[in-house]
Amino acid sequence: MKLKLKIWRQLNANTPGKLVDYQLEGVEEDMSFLEMLDYLNEKLILSDERPVEFDHDCREGICGTCGLFINGRAHGPLAGTSTCQLHMRSFSDGDTIYIEPFRGGAFKVTRDLKIDRSAFDRIIMAGGFISTPVGDAPEANAIPITHDEAESAFDSAACIGCGACVATCKNGSAALFTSAKITHLAKLPQGKAEAQQRALGMIAQMDAEGFGHCSNTKACQVECPQEISVTNIDRMNWEFNKAKVLK
Amino acid sequence: MNTTLARKNLMALTGLFLCLFLVVHLVGNLQLLLPPEKAAVQFNLYSKFMTSNFFIKVISYLLYASIVLHAVYALVITVKNRQAACGGYAYDRRGTASPWYSRYMGILGTVILLFLVVHMKDFWFEYKFGSLPLDREGNKDLFSIVVESFGQLWYLGFYTVAFIALGYHLLHGVHSAFKTLGIYPRKLSNFLYYSGIGLTLILTVGFIVIPIFVFFKYHMP
Incomplete structure (x- = not known):
């Protein structure tokens, strides 16, 4: 060839x-x-x-x-x-x-083709974790959520943070990445306690890094190698608005 | 208004409010389809009501504010997005991943804004500040002005183009607004998506058909 x-x-x-x-x-x-x-x-x-x-x-x-x-x-x-x-x-x-x-x-x-993606790390550091040590993976049937919820959280967790969503977005928005991380933890019982501060913290960091607005063109989910759904963005917006109202 | 999400919330809320207004506006316009004698009296009476009722006045100020905020923040968001986009690529096929109208909301919005300026000048401004003749009921005769305007083909064409732009703007805008607000649960996602398309179709076809109806009814021998 x-x-x-x-x-x-x-x-x-x-x-x-x-x-x-x-x-x-x-x-x-x-x-x-x-x-x-x-x-x-x-x-x-x-x-x-x-x-x-x-x-x-x-x-x-x-x-x-x-x-x-x-x-x-x-x-x-x-x-x-x-x-x-x-x-x-x-x-x-x-x-x-x-x-x-x-x-x-x-x-x-x-x-050349190398880029600095440390902005993603800083977004995770702004709340993409659970503060309490939760130990090893618990026995699956002991977690008080359904199989469907667990699978759905895993679908969000599948994001590998490659940045294809940002690269393909006409606005340079990191909404798909940030929302996948927020949604993954918001769907699990371990993550619920900090859901509000997580959403506000990670979104504030996303903005501080200089990423653009989400226009819902959905190009990001088309190009995502892990096929992360844009419904994560809907959930992020919901978590953000809920946190703002309840704060 | 210092977060990307707050700015998009403002766009979504003002956008949805403007949609609600469009529904009311279309229902009002349907009076133009009545038989000629009835249409004139009814439409002029309606116009008087819409400009003199106190509650409608309050809502109309909300409406002007929504239009201004929606346009101004569209500009702010576009400028910030341009900065965030960092130029682009030497070879760019990103357009294949999304529908064109979702990427050109700003251009479509500009066409609608241009239309609004002409539309407000010709009817709203004339009604409020112009010297309109009175109909036999003693109300300002906006009906005749409307009928006369739609007798010109270029005017009809301009309206049609503007409403097609509005149609594409809403095709993306309505369901996108619900997504931005986060009110898009999985169980309702199909309902919201398709009712957005339904509303868009009704508004677009409705607004396009009325001027064409007036043209054929009052200006064709």
């Missing part, structure tokens, strides 16, 4: 970047997208060029570290797939592939 790559190269946060063209031959369709970049980097290193830097960790779709804007879409063309789970069989010989970093909100490009 022979590809033409247009990759965003940027030395650091303070210098402007630009798309640079690369021709890459010998790509196999069984390579993952990140392996294709590894393969490119090997060639760049051998020819004494600076390799393309990108975020990655588990490479099995559960850590949320990798995240590239591929051909105009977050995590590329497939639905419900993170960048590391995208394979070159989704592309054809002779294709041109645009590879850009996620942009929007508080995300800043630190180098």
